[in-house]
Amino acid sequence: MDLNVAVLGATGAVGMELLSLLEGGALPVAGLRCFASERSAGTSVPFRGGTVPVENAERADFAGIDVAFFSAGAERSRRYGPRAAAAGAVVIDNSSAFRMDPDVPLVVPEINAEALAGHRGIVANPNCTTIVALMAVAPLHREAGARSLRVASYQAASGAGARAMAELKEQTSAILAGRPAKAAVFPSPLAFNVIPHIGHFLPDGSTEEERKLRDESRKILSLPGLSVSAICVRVPVLRSHCVACWLGTERPLSAARAREVLAAAEGVKVVDDPGALAYPMPVLATGEGPVIVGRIRVDEADGAGVSFFVAGDQLLKGAALNAVQIAEALLARGLFPRPAGPEHGRGSSGGH
Numbered sequence: 001m002d003l004n005v006a007v008l009g010a011t012g013a014v015g016m017e018l019l020s021l022l023e024g025g026a027l028p029v030a031g032l033r034c035f036a037s038e039r040s041a042g043t044s045v046p047f048r049g050g051t052v053p054v055e056n057a058e059r060a061d062f063a064g065i066d067v068a069f070f071s072a073g074a075e076r077s078r079r080y081g082p083r084a085a086a087a088g089a090v091v092i093d094n095s096s097a098f099r100m101d102p103d104v105p106l107v108v109p110e111i112n113a114e115a116l117a118g119h120r121g122i123v124a125n126p127n128c129t130t131i132v133a134l135m136a137v138a139p140l141h142r143e144a145g146a147r148s149l150r151v152a153s154y155q156a157a158s159g160a161g162a163r164a165m166a167e168l169k170e171q172t173s174a175i176l177a178g179r180p181a182k183a184a185v186f187p188s189p190l191a192f193n194v195i196p197h198i199g200h201f202l203p204d205g206s207t208e209e210e211r212k213l214r215d216e217s218r219k220i221l222s223l224p225g226l227s228v229s230a231i232c233v234r235v236p237v238l239r240s241h242c243v244a245c246w247l248g249t250e251r252p253l254s255a256a257r258a259r260e261v262l263a264a265a266e267g268v269k270v271v272d273d274p275g276a277l278a279y280p281m282p283v284l285a286t287g288e289g290p291v292i293v294g295r296i297r298v299d300e301a302d303g304a305g306v307s308f309f310v311a312g313d314q315l316l317k318g319a320a321l322n323a324v325q326i327a328e329a330l331l332a333r334g335l336f337p338r339p340a341g342p343e344h345g346r347g348s349s350g351g352h
């Protein structure tokens with residue numbers, strides 16, 4: 001089945017990655033429509049040797065769209081998502097708007113594609129750091145049972161969008177030229193610095209990003225009681241997030257077996273040869289689909305467990321690629337067009 005595809009947020013960091021995956025033949029695209037804010041309306045984006053006009057999302061009519069990729073922020077997803085779903089599209093949403101809605105599947109296809117069955121028009125793409133970490137955690141959980149998860153993240157500037165990447169470059173040039181670095185997107189200058197602050201602070205002292213990592217991990221792994229604790233940190237890297245993980249397991253797991261399990265896992269590449277200076281780093285993960293895992297060793301600080309380091313391109317597996325894989329999984333399961341039943345934007349589940 002060829003698909004009529006819409007991309008909302010087509011001019012952004014994630015939107016541009018989506019377009020390049022579609023251009024590379026990721027899905028059978030019959031037609032493409034691109035949407036962004038009124039700032040970009042009237043411009044165009046290159047696609048397959050031609051151009052596609054960028055339309056103002058405010059005036060969007062989603063009739064005839066089979067799949068709509070949303071990456072324009074949670075507010076826009078809440079505003080336009082139910083509208084697109086009511087028009088018959090399946091919305092694959094990169095924002096946090098619907099992730100914890102019990103009626104919305106939150107899916108990493110290699111981990112929980114079965115959650116797609118019975119979707120009601122909106123499928124959520126998880127938080128990028130959560131995806132990168134869980135790509136390694138989930139296979140180890142299947143092998144030895146996850147009991148607790150502690151993580152420290154090292155998140156790239158592009159996780160905050162296209163303007164954030166530009167800001168890091170500008171700050172770096174300014175400091176190298178002896179000028180003061182100005183911060184507008186980040187809470188403080190990021191160049192030559194690290195910032196332990198991603199998303200707003202919550203009353204318990206954690207940040208939104210740390211809360212997402214906990215809540216979304218529990219939902220994706222179907223482990224509502226999993227003990228998860230996170231410290232999320234922005235680092236002056238342009239692209240690809242890293243996550244240090246300490247996974248407590250129900251059953252003992254040797255480093256050799258953990259390496260074997262990860263090497264066999266879909267979407268995971270093991271790079272773990274410290275003697276040869278081979279370990280995961282953002283420069284290795286950038287532009288790659290699979291996440292890279294290394295520094296794998298037994299960690300018995302809290303009973304049985306393993307620790308490891310993961311690097312993943314958060315614009316690809318953490319966002320655009322995972323979204324495209326969700327569409328592919330829907331297609332493979334015959335879930336286009338949508339199954340009959342209540343829909344977001346119509347009937348009882350409206351009001352998101």
Ligand SMILES: NC(=O)c1ccc[n+]([C@@H]2O[C@H](COP(=O)([O-])OP(=O)(O)OC[C@H]3O[C@@H](n4cnc5c(N)ncnc54)[C@H](OP(=O)(O)O)[C@@H]3O)[C@@H](O)[C@H]2O)c1
Nearest residue numbers: 009011012013014036037040071072073095159161162319
């Ligand atoms: N960056 C990542 O690594 C990452 C990973 C996972 C999920 N996400 C999520 O994906 C979404 C997009 O992130 P991004 O990094 O691509 O951000 P970005 O580079 O800042 O791009 C934002 C996009 O949204 C559009 N937009 C902004 N305001 C709009 C409005 N009022 N109406 C319609 N479109 C509007 C922008 O269009 P204009 O060009 O017209 O302003 C642009 O296309 C966010 O929800 C983010 O949380 C991002």
